[in-house]
Amino acid sequence: MAKITEPNNLANKDFNKLSQKHLFELYEQMFGEVGTVNVLQKTSEVVSQVLNAERATIFIAIKETQELKSVAFIGNVSQSIIIPINNESLAGYCAKAKRSFVVPDAYGDLKYIDPGIKFDKSWDEINNFRTRDVICIPAIFKGEVMGIVQAINSKGNPFHESDITPLENISQFIAYALYHARLYDELATLKGLEKEKAEFMRVLVHELRSPVATSKMLISTILFTMKEDPQITPALNKIGNRMDQLLVLVEDILHMSRIKSGNPLGDINIFDLVVETKSTFEKYIEEAGAKGLILKIELPDNPVQVRIDIHGYRLILSNLISNGVKYTSTGSVVVSLGQNNNWAILKIKDTGMGIPKNDIPNLFTEFFRATNARKSKIMGTGVGLAGVKELVTRFGGILELNTEENKGSEFIVRLPLFSK
Numbered sequence: 001m002a003k004i005t006e007p008n009n010l011a012n013k014d015f016n017k018l019s020q021k022h023l024f025e026l027y028e029q030m031f032g033e034v035g036t037v038n039v040l041q042k043t044s045e046v047v048s049q050v051l052n053a054e055r056a057t058i059f060i061a062i063k064e065t066q067e068l069k070s071v072a073f074i075g076n077v078s079q080s081i082i083i084p085i086n087n088e089s090l091a092g093y094c095a096k097a098k099r100s101f102v103v104p105d106a107y108g109d110l111k112y113i114d115p116g117i118k119f120d121k122s123w124d125e126i127n128n129f130r131t132r133d134v135i136c137i138p139a140i141f142k143g144e145v146m147g148i149v150q151a152i153n154s155k156g157n158p159f160h161e162s163d164i165t166p167l168e169n170i171s172q173f174i175a176y177a178l179y180h181a182r183l184y185d186e187l188a189t190l191k192g193l194e195k196e197k198a199e200f201m202r203v204l205v206h207e208l209r210s211p212v213a214t215s216k217m218l219i220s221t222i223l224f225t226m227k228e229d230p231q232i233t234p235a236l237n238k239i240g241n242r243m244d245q246l247l248v249l250v251e252d253i254l255h256m257s258r259i260k261s262g263n264p265l266g267d268i269n270i271f272d273l274v275v276e277t278k279s280t281f282e283k284y285i286e287e288a289g290a291k292g293l294i295l296k297i298e299l300p301d302n303p304v305q306v307r308i309d310i311h312g313y314r315l316i317l318s319n320l321i322s323n324g325v326k327y328t329s330t331g332s333v334v335v336s337l338g339q340n341n342n343w344a345i346l347k348i349k350d351t352g353m354g355i356p357k358n359d360i361p362n363l364f365t366e367f368f369r370a371t372n373a374r375k376s377k378i379m380g381t382g383v384g385l386a387g388v389k390e391l392v393t394r395f396g397g398i399l400e401l402n403t404e405e406n407k408g409s410e411f412i413v414r415l416p417l418f419s420k
Contacts, residue, residue: 047174295333316346327352360401398414
């Protein structure tokens with residue numbers, strides 16, 4: 001362990017005064033329209049600023065699942081960070097032990113803290129980041145761990161043991177903020193009813209699908225059997241097209257309701273994504289060829305094994321390939337699969353219309369469509385990408401987006417590899 005002789009500047013009065021001022025302001029916002037995600041983001045910004053740290057992460061503790069949850073931004077996409085409360089990470093150990101500590105070198109020997117503690121390097125590897133010194137403090141309210149305050153890489157002198165006490169005082173404000181944010185979310189979203197609402201929507205849409213499909217069949221039958229009429233035939237074609245759009249909407253909502261229910265969409269097992277990716281990819285060859293597009297796939301020679309709900313993976317892949325083909329008028333759609341360290345990496349890159357910069361923050365919201373997509377005559381519902389993000393998060397994965405309007409988009413899905 002590195003020897004540290006100079007304390008950081010956390011223990012001085014200015015720090016305490018500044019921190020309390022910022023965190024009191026943050027707490028006052030709890031009585032406005034502020035949910036957990038907003039609190040995690042804003043509190044992280046305050047902690048990072050007052051500790052003069054390169055990065056700060058605030059985790060909220062989920063008692064029911066014994067997990068810690070936070071939010072980070074990778075590129076333009078917000079990602080959920082979910083880690084178990086155990087010794088497999090610094091924050092997880094901090095929550096389990098209810099203990100504050102300083103780590104001078106995260107990549108060094110951590111046995112002096114606890115023989116079983118580990119540091120998870122996966123986020124460093126993904127973001128090309130190097131974690132050096134870390135300070136972890138449990139945020140406790142009414143004897144319960146509400147979350148974890150974690151600051152990384154002091155910009156001044158490395159974090160010191162003397163920094164713990166003043167930060168523990170500040171963590172009380174954060175615990176109170178997290179407590180009220182959690183209550184706000186539970187009341188605002190009525191979490192206990194989410195599954196029931198999703199099931200009701202699934203049944204409702206399922207009942208709607210049958211008459212719509214029947215009506216579409218009748219229209220097709222009439223057009224096939226009757227002689228072409230310059231007045232009636234165009235009207236029937238328009239009705240048929242509208243029925244097609246309604247069927248797509250019904251199917252998309254049905255898929256989304258199944259995803260939102262939280263129930264598995266298929267068997268959860270260990271699957272080789274090489275086989276599944278190739279199988280799903282082949283279904284779009286004809287559609288891409290009809291548009292004159294180059295549809296290309298790049299697969300590794302060795303299996304890429306992931307423990308996953310395979311139907312969910314097929315939905316992720318089919319939505320992303322379908323969108324690539326749909327919104328690309330000329331050029332190519334390239335699907336590639338590989339692995340790096342502990343992650344399976346799926347990429348879908350196209351030369352299509354891309355996404356306007358102002359639309360990116362709302363892109364994964366249900367029923368939202370980008371402005372250029374709405375102006376086009378391309379049919380869509382805005383449900384698919386919301387479902388993709390929901391599924392990727394459920395599988396413990398990460399979804400990234402690189403896009404530029406009129407040049408194309410690249411969606412990157414990272415899923416944890418199966419390890420024996």
